[in-house]
Amino acid sequence: DGGITQSPKYLFRKEGQNVTLSCEQNLNHDAMYWYRQDPGQGLRLIYYSQIVNDFQKGDIAEGYSVSREKKESFPLTVTSAQKNPTAFYLCASSIPGFLAQPQHFGDGTRLSIL
Amino acid sequence: AQSVTQPDIHITVSEGASLELRCNYSYGATPYLFWYVQSPGQGLQLLLKYFSGDTLVQGIKGFEAEFKRSQSSFNLRKPSVHWSDAAEYFCAVVIFDFGNEKLTFGTGTRLTIIP
Numbered sequence: 511d512g513g514i515t516q517s518p519k520y521l522f523r524k525e526g527q528n529v530t531l532s533c534e535q536n537l538n539h540d541a542m543y544w545y546r547q548d549p550g551q552g553l554r555l556i557y558y559s560q561i562v563n564d565f566q567k568g569d570i571a572e573g574y575s576v577s578r579e580k581k582e583s584f585p586l587t588v589t590s591a592q593k594n595p596t597a598f599y600l601c602a603s604s605i606p607g608f609l610a611q612p613q614h615f616g617d618g619t620r621l622s623i624l
Numbered sequence: 625a626q627s628v629t630q631p632d633i634h635i636t637v638s639e640g641a642s643l644e645l646r647c648n649y650s651y652g653a654t655p656y657l658f659w660y661v662q663s664p665g666q667g668l669q670l671l672l673k674y675f676s677g678d679t680l681v682q683g684i685k686g687f688e689a690e691f692k693r694s695q696s697s698f699n700l701r702k703p704s705v706h707w708s709d710a711a712e713y714f715c716a717v718v719i720f721d722f723g724n725e726k727l728t729f730g731t732g733t734r735l736t737i738i739p
Contacts, residue, residue: 514667550633552714552729553668600667612658613727615667 512537516601516616522624523588523595531586531619533601540605542584543613546570547598556599559584588621596623628717630730637705638738645700645733647715656718657698659689662732663711671713674698685709710737 514535523529535542541560545553555568559578573592578584584603588595598620602613629648637643649655656675660668672683679691689700698715715730 516667550731552731554729555727602667612670612673613668615660615669617667618665620665 514601514603514614514616516599516619518619519617521619521621523621524624526590528587528589529595529621531588531599531601531621533584533586533616534582535584535601535603535614535616536582537603537614538581539603539614540581541603541611542578543602543604544568544574544576544584544586545600545602547600547618553600556586595621597621628715628728628730630713630715630733632733633731634734634736636736636738639707640704643700643702643705643709643735645713645715645735647698647700647730649696649698649715649717651696651717651719653720654693655720657689657691658716658718659683659687659698659700660714660716660729661685661711662714668714671700705735705737707737707739710735 517532543558544556546556547553554570556574557565557568557576559565562578562581565576565578575587598618600618601616604611604613627650631646658673659671661671662668671687672681674681674691682688687702691698712732712734714732718727
């Protein structure tokens, strides 16, 4: 079955450390997205990519970085510059037509600080 | 600023009772509207969407939603809830702003089902 795989499910970060969250999709979608979810705040867009080798900042990109070297993969790095990284991170993908198309979501990665 | 509001943070409903979850948006034109559901510790699943046409849309799992332009609302309904409907529900809106598309999620409504 096609879908989006996020790994790991749980991740712990030490102070000053960069960590990378994995997102892989086999839906043949061109567009991919990263969201951060905090209790009571809904989902906020971190970065998105509409095509390989291209990506744009979302509403809360500071302290995060991404790459899009392959259509299937859109990893997110939470850098040490992100002072409050504890959250649930969701990856999504969609067909072209950008945000107007319904998005398919992975099961998320929960990041915590040690 | 354009936004989407889910006024109810938490709703408790008895199993078998009807359900209505509220969603309001602020935007001058007709946006694209979505309802998603999220089970604990999982990603979001699309329930239904409205782009144009018939203002009453049917979705999966027996859900429906009605777009009311005069009230800027897109409320989600289900005639009889099941215990498996306990989850968090998100309304989302795509707004077009000077050629840019922006997707905004509401803050969610947590649904608890009691026997």
